[in-house]
Amino acid sequence: MGIEPGRLQFSWISSAESTKFVDVVNQVTDAIKALGPNRYLVKNQAKVA
Amino acid sequence: MLQYQDKIQAIAARLLKECKVDLVIGFRRGTVPMMNEPYVARTAEQTTNLIWDSHCGINLTNYLTDRKEKIGIVAKGCDSRNIVTHILENKIERDQLYIIGVPCQGMVDKRKIAQAVNGAVDQVIENGNEITIKGPAGDKTVTKADVLQNNCSLCKHRNPTIHDEMVAEPVAEQTDIDAYESVRAIEAMDIDAKRAYFEKLLEPCIRCYACRNACPLCYCPTCFVDEHRPQWVGKSTDPVDNMTFHFLRAYHCAGRCTDCGACERACPVGIKVRIFTKKLEKDCLELFGWEAGLSLDTRPPLDVYRPEDPDDFIK
Numbered sequence: 001m002g003i004e005p006g007r008l009q010f011s012w013i014s015s016a017e018s019t020k021f022v023d024v025v026n027q028v029t030d031a032i033k034a035l036g037p038n039r040y041l042v043k044n045q046a047k048v049a
Numbered sequence: 050m051l052q053y054q055d056k057i058q059a060i061a062a063r064l065l066k067e068c069k070v071d072l073v074i075g076f077r078r079g080t081v082p083m084m085n086e087p088y089v090a091r092t093a094e095q096t097t098n099l100i101w102d103s104h105c106g107i108n109l110t111n112y113l114t115d116r117k118e119k120i121g122i123v124a125k126g127c128d129s130r131n132i133v134t135h136i137l138e139n140k141i142e143r144d145q146l147y148i149i150g151v152p153c154q155g156m157v158d159k160r161k162i163a164q165a166v167n168g169a170v171d172q173v174i175e176n177g178n179e180i181t182i183k184g185p186a187g188d189k190t191v192t193k194a195d196v197l198q199n200n201c202s203l204c205k206h207r208n209p210t211i212h213d214e215m216v217a218e219p220v221a222e223q224t225d226i227d228a229y230e231s232v233r234a235i236e237a238m239d240i241d242a243k244r245a246y247f248e249k250l251l252e253p254c255i256r257c258y259a260c261r262n263a264c265p266l267c268y269c270p271t272c273f274v275d276e277h278r279p280q281w282v283g284k285s286t287d288p289v290d291n292m293t294f295h296f297l298r299a300y301h302c303a304g305r306c307t308d309c310g311a312c313e314r315a316c317p318v319g320i321k322v323r324i325f326t327k328k329l330e331k332d333c334l335e336l337f338g339w340e341a342g343l344s345l346d347t348r349p350p351l352d353v354y355r356p357e358d359p360d361d362f363i364k
């Protein structure tokens with residue numbers, strides 16, 4: 001829909017899987033950092049105000 | 050069409066006389082051509098107002114949500130599928146309903162009709178597959194197939210999937226149609242082309258929410274676009290706000306949309322909003338073999354888990 005693959009990720013984590021949650025958050029953070037700042041679906045604040 | 054109408058009136062009158070239902074929801078003629086409006090008949094006398102022709106594109110399931118009465122409802126193929134969805138989602142009980150099934154031959158697109166006579170339309174007369182349009186710029190006769198709503202040309206479920214009584218014998222279903230050509234064209238684009246396409250498509254959107262209001266699926270008491278604590282999406286017509294609204298609304302309809310076309314029909318600026326729900330319909334069919342509203346016995350893909358789920362993240 002006009003955003004890069006990988007910017008949006010889904011995971012299935014039970015409330016009992018705390019370590020899996022930490023791992024997934026770290027993985028996603030690293031993956032998104034590698035993609036760099038978001039260029040899509042960004043609102044031009046000055047214009048909208 | 051006239052036979053349908055007589056039969057609808059007769060069934061409705063009988064139901065009301067025998068007190069089988071408290072009201073019958075159908076259509077009556079609108080004040081301008083091609084704009085039939087939903088009508089609630091509460092007495093047998095009122096049923097003479099009920100009509101049927103090729104301008105009954107509004108989805109009447111929209112008027113069932115959370116009702117408590119016993120209701121007779123006129124339903125074409127897509128309406129019946131939305132009724133099934135409503136029952137599955139506990140928005141109405143099956144035994145509250147008496148469904149008057151109408152085998153549908155497609156609804157016409159008022160914009161295509163207006164285009165055929167270059168503007169104003171005074172009268173539209175149907176005769177089988179021929180439609181005569183009378184306007185100040187002269188008369189014109191067209192074939193119904195050429196002026197159908199796009200969703201009707203692509204429809205594979207013209208006969209109601211659920212009914213208590215039919216007004217006529219089932220019509221032949223359309224086969225050999227490629228329903229997803231438009232979706233594939235967009236899937237083939239790269240990210241930037243997609244974004245440009247959506248921006249252009251939604252540029253005229255005035256965020257009137259007519260599409261949402263016409264949709265039987267959009268029954269949430271407070272829609273996410275109207276909420277402001279927290280405010281999920283901006284209220285402006287900025288391209289990002291427009292896209293957020295349309296993407297999210299489409300996702301809320303995933304596995305539920307029947308492609309009835311009520312949203313597209315309602316849009317005052319003529320945006321082809323069905324392209325979003327069509328994509329999700331295609332995904333549901335390809336990933337889960339699912340088409341909405343075909344039976345009361347299967348749960349929709351988004352509220353069941355199956356071991357053969359195509360996605361890895363859920364396993």
Ligand code: SF4
Pocket residue numbers: 108263264265266302305306307308309310311312313323326
């Ligand atoms: S999203 Fe549009 S086509 Fe789908 S059910 Fe709602 S009104 Fe009908």
Ligand code: SF4
Pocket residue numbers: 253254255256257258259260261315316317318319320322
């Ligand atoms: S009906 Fe049309 S203009 Fe109104 S919100 Fe929907 S797409 Fe936008």
